[in-house]
Amino acid sequence: MPDHDPSIPLPRPRSQRKEDVLTRLRQDNDLWVATASARDEPCLVPLSFAWDVQNGLPDHGTLLLCTKRTNPTARNLTPKGEVRLSLGHTRDVVLIDGTAELVEGTDLSTASGDAFAAKLAWDPRDRPAWVYLRVTPRSVKAWREENELAERLLMRDGEWLV
Template sequence: MTEREQARGPEQRKQDALDRLEKDADVWVATASADGVPCLVPLSFVWDRGTLLLATRRTNPTALNVTPTGQARLTLGHTRDVVLIEGTAEIVEWADLSAASGDAFAEKLGWDLRGRNTWVYLRITPYTVKAWREVNELAGRELMLDGTWLI
């Protein structure tokens, strides 16, 4: 897409973002340790009842960083079609995960972590969602603020 192409309206941006959340399988996840050391990793996810459900080994920095900060930043897409999500992160043990969430994760991604004690699920509840392609979409890129869709 070039800058000369017409910018998407807010409804289309929201729908495109929701389509990515539903269809994409991987997301970049950024966290930071309590002393500010950043960590950026790709993780598989499922869009589950308005949240992103991911999984990682409980000893990985991403899981360890969730506890002290409770915050994460995630991105879908590439640099010319970005969905940027900021959210509250929490660890969910497999035994505490609803059957519906566990089934959705296993069905979409083809692997089931339930019963594997070395892994944890991470649930990210978005409070900010932004989406843009080119500079002509920077204005109005906010789709969600304070956990509420604006459109």
């Protein structure tokens, strides 16, 4: 009798999970963004994003999102800029805790703005009602099944552990 239930995939090594996360960051277009108001009212919304590679290193970057400046997601950013992002569905979770900063379209680098526009076929840089959120990841967790929970932490304090 096999030791493994064939209906449950074998756990991926952490190095494979990191590669899977980076693939999703490059290829996915949308994610969930969680913030909270000053009165601790939660806000969860889907937003489109682009993975903005830093210094030419594919595993070092920030997530670039865009929303109207009057939307709760932009208004909820505290001076600390705490935000939680989620990619995937419940059987392939990526959770990213990070720090978000508001960036005006006119202050966005040409390379970052062009990358966002090319990926999403939308360029709000010249629309004053919109702002970008640049999220710097602090921690990344990824898992598919219970058998990956024990080693789900892939990044801590902005540094990959694998």
